[in-house]
Amino acid sequence: MDSGYDETLKQLMDDFHSSIDVDRRLFRVDIRGSIAYARGLVRIEVITDEEGQAIIQGLTEIEGEIERGDYKLTRDLEDIHMAIEKRLIAKVGPTGGKLHTGRSRNDQIATDERLYLREAIDEIITLITACQQALYQLAERTIDVIFPGYTHLQQAQPIRFAHYAMAIFSELERDKSRFSDCRKRVNILPLGSGAMAGSAFPIDRTFLAQELGFDGLSPNSIDGVSDRDFIAEFISHCSILMIHVSRACEDIVIWSSTEFGYITVHPRLATGSSIMPQKKNPDAAELLRGKSGRVIGDLITILTVLKGLPHAYNKDMQEDKEPLFDALDTVSIGLSVFTALWQSMAIRQDRVIKSMDDAMLATDLADYLTKCGVPFREGHGTVAALVDESINRSCGLRDLPVATYQQYSEHLDERAVALLQFDESADKRTVPGGTAREAVVEQLAWAKEILGVKA
Structure with missing residues (x-):
């Protein structure tokens, strides 16, 4: 075989399977x-x-070198595990080569990802809580702002804007709960599983779990190295969260438009046009709406990577990090x-009041007839006819x-x-859970308890 071609193939494969450009961010947990x-x-x-002290000292120094940029993580180092091991051996000699005894990169990367994701989940929960804090404060400010509630993007019933803000708060609370629950399954230690059959050395896995803050051990070594459910689950929760964000941003885009004009967003969260001087485009909300598709794409990526893999570890799993x-x-x-969108949002009550359709009070009229002894379905038909009458006369329901x-x-x-009033x-x-002031006050009390807000 042509030695030049052989070297070309080697270089091609080295470039192709190198993952250090992606997994370098795992260096601290590794x-x-x-x-x-x-x-x-x-x-x-x-x-x-x-020897243990020499290895630990060497690893500590390597962490500092990577942080400072003194140790360059170049592509020829293949992955973060080999990069650190190579540098360790260079610093402490052959003793550094003993560190991998009884350990495989298969259980090593599974451990790294769990350590990294555990911290990431904690950070996301903190960010969700900050957003909930902004929504809570917005709800407190707007508890007496009456606002049109929508179904099918048509005015449906009067609500308090605080009631709407608390709806987003509630969605985020579910998201937070999902991430918290996911963390329980992330926080299981696979280290000691070896390549797939378990370590041939009597490593104390319980000790390792305690050292690294894991709640338990993976019960099966094959599953320990092949499991990426926790990554798929995490990205799934990210996707649901971003769907919640996207739906709220759709509301923001609509309500801030010229046709509605219910709200204004901070100028720093909007952008102008390169040709139209008057434009204040809600780019922050639009980008968030668009990025939800990106995260859903990450979910599809990881599910597709995993769907056909035989047990246990396969090189395909190297592709789990980019979507993560x-x-x-x-x-x-x-x-x-x-969070910034809610913190800086202003409600234009004059525009809101002007746009509110009397037809939103139709259900109240039907309810009134019910209280007078008229069957609801009959009352519903009566009021529907009245609404048609007002439309035909080009006037509001209350103007009849x-x-x-x-x-x-x-x-x-x-x-x-006379009883037909929005408030x-x-x-x-x-x-x-309703939109009455007293019901919204109860929701705010619930939110306050969640956030630990002091009276």
Whole structure:
């Protein structure tokens, strides 16, 4: 075989399977796991105390070198594990080569990813909580702002804007719960699983779990190295979170448009046009809406990578990091921007009041007839006819003469018409979770308890 061609193929494959450009961000957790493993090897007398101390000291120094940029993580180093091991051997000699005793890169990377993701989940939960804090404060400011509630993008019933803000808060609380639950499954230690059959050395896995803060051990070594459920689950939760963000941003885009004009976003969260001087485009909300598709794409990527793999480890799994890191980075910056939107939002009450359609009070009129003894379905039909009457006359429901109301039902007198007020409509919804002021106050109390806000 042509030696030149052989070398060309070697270089091609070295470039193709090198992952250090991606997994370099795992260097801290990789070193942390290796320090714990060195201590584990000392405990079972595979290495001496002195060797263990030399390895730990060397790893600590390498971490500093990488942080400062003194040790360049070049592509020829293949991956973060080999990069650190090579540097360790260069610093402490052959003793550094003993660190990998009984360990495989298969259980090493699985451990690294879990350590990294555990910290990432904690950070995301913190970011979600900050966003909830902004929504809580917005709800407190807007508890007396009556706002049109929508179904099918048509005005449906009057609500308090605080009620809407608490809806987003509630979605985020579910997201936070999902991430917290995911963390339990992330926080299981695979180290000690070896390549797939388990370590041939009597490494104390319980000790390693304690050293690294894991709650338990993977019960099966094959599953320990082949499991990437935790990554798929994490990105799935990121996708659901970003769908919540995207839906709220759609509201923001619509409500800030010229046609609605209900809200304004901070000028720094909008951009102008290169040709139209008047434009203030809601780019922050639009980008968040778009980036939800990116995160969903990350989920599809990891699921597709995993779907046909035989047990246990396969090189395909190297492709798990890019969607993981991309989803994490997108969600992290996205939550910060999402929080800023709520923190800086202003409600234009004049525009809101002017746009509110009397037809939103139709359900209240049907409810009134029900209380007068009219079957709801019959009352529903009566009020629907009244709404059609107002449309035909090009006037609001409340602008119809009382005499017209009386033509449709004897129960619809002046007193009934006088009750048709947007704020009174909202305040009839007193059930837990409703839009009445007292119900929203209860939701704020619930939010305050979650956030630990002091009275």
